[in-house]
Amino acid sequence: MGNDRERNVALEHKVEPLQDRFGRVARKLRVSVTDRCNFRCDFCMPVKPVWLPKSEILTYEEIARIARILARMGVTKIRLSGGEPLMRRDLDILVAMLREIPEVRTIAMTTNGFYLAEMAERLKRAGLDSVTVSLHSLKPERYDEVVGRKGVFERVMEGLKVAQEVGLNPVKVNVVMLRGCNDDEISDFVELARKSNLTVRFIEYMPFDGRKFWRPELLVPGEEVVRTIESVHPLVPMPREQGSTARVYRFADGIGGEIGIITSMTSPFCGDCDRIRLTADGKIVPCMFSRDEYDVKSLLRSGATDEEIASFIRDAFYRKFAGVESLLREHKTIAYVRPMYQLGG
Template sequence: MNSVRPPLVDGHGRAIGDVRVSVTDRCNFRCQYCMPAEGLPWLERSDVLTFEEIERLVTLLVQMGVHDVRLTGGEPLVRRDFPVLAARLAAIPGLQDLSVTTNGYLLDRDADALVAAGVHRFNVSIDSLQRDRFFEMTRRDALPRVLAGIERLAAHPEAHPIKINAVAIRGFTEDEVLPFARFAREHPYEVRFIEFMPLDADHTWTPGSVLSGAELRELIGREYPLEEAPREPSATARVYRFADGQGQLGFIDPVSDPFCGDCNRIRLTADGKLRTCLFSHNETDLRTPLRDGSSDDAIDAIIRAAVWRKELKHRVNEPGYVQPLRTMSAIGG
């Protein structure tokens, strides 16, 4: 097996360096911007990629120059023996960064094992710091447990900075902004606001429901002046420091300020479909060649052909935009 392959490049000249790998479509929350209250039909277990299949694909991608892997769901920590998978991926030669996005519900149980496995970057989703409003958004009374899990994780110096993700929805997040700003000042975490995207199962998204990063910065700036930090190429977040140096905030604005031009990301769904954009209407099946005896070189060719067709940009802001069939939980965050 070749340890190095030609770089993975799309038809617009962008080198792909980041893959988001969904390890399950299952989730123990029912967040309003993602899933209906009754949940969604789960994939059959036989349709979900095995650890061996995920490891084989990630190894191939790393050989093509992908250096960052983020493990997502659904909720990745509900996947049985998830820290075992993390350890196997962390051991792949050439992989530089292994991270996890989680709702935090099982962090108190798994934080130690995941850090020991080699995961040193974590994003934890919290949409409110008020217990009743957290319940309203997630349909789970779980805020104390999530905060306890973050404290358990924070005990590991190598896991910092821990990022807290909050989806910004008009009519809800306005009341959360200043409490989150204070939270970022009082704890060694980076709070990041992510604009509400049209990937919800209930299809309630409208352009008017997006609370933009610019509006959030205006609300925070009245109380705590902000200064923008330098932005790294291909970064999704614009990071701002508090002017007095106590803490920082991130703003991910895919709707109001798209960052498609330097996007270096692809996504792998739990059932083995390659997606070249979060908002893609097309997917490439990798599970079938994984299971029909195809060689690594054959799968390499399939991946390259799909990535070459990667979209130049999403079209969320264009007339006639149609939401993808898959919801966020089925794509992978």
């Protein structure tokens, strides 16, 4: 009964949905809880990353306050990311705080998996629903080379196993495809999906590596991945959820998990994008392909009311960039935008 009353009160005070100038409505919040990471994937970071001072990082209370404000404007799904989110101490405390927001239906996390085995149960108890693990090779030596650390592959695989055992659902794997690096492992990842009941998502390489110029020669188009898979295992497309970043397929023979294809570059999905991002240092980022960002932390720390913060966010989101599609139409290619570790994906 108490939860029902809280939900009714929240709905009574709910304001108009958060909408941009193109009519897109925000339903999902991506929160970077830290810019720090213990891996050094070169498609995510520059050679020498510069970390934010800890005093500039939002507190859990500040993150939860922004989440509550956004929830009243229609945001129902939250994903925590980084950097590496599990480098932030006691992340389960933040999860529990977010779980108390009546309008929030799902809380997910994207992680490199290094700390997942030891944290999965705590996170699940706190209210985490699902987890996505970035896993860019299934060959241990190659994996070490990609992430810039030695001897960590088995630890990450154990994290995936424990995540399933404690009941996080779904458990997904993200694979950034790179020409000449891991494009020979498509069939291996397909077998992982079939044998372990995981959702494996193949992601096109994007201009977020922190280098001056994007390297389009590294891109493996999603359609190529689909053709490669279907040459062995026929796929059946699933209905696309509005705002989804992935085209999802199941195997025609009904075995195993699912396959996701994220074509951010060759077939963008900007038209119904429903995401808004909050960086670790308190910047609202309406679109990851735009350099536009809006400092909400200064309002948080200067005594602004929830209404003032909501108005600020509404104005920032209204200006949301049309998307990567317009860049590709005008320029055919893209210079890098910002390092992914500063944004959180």
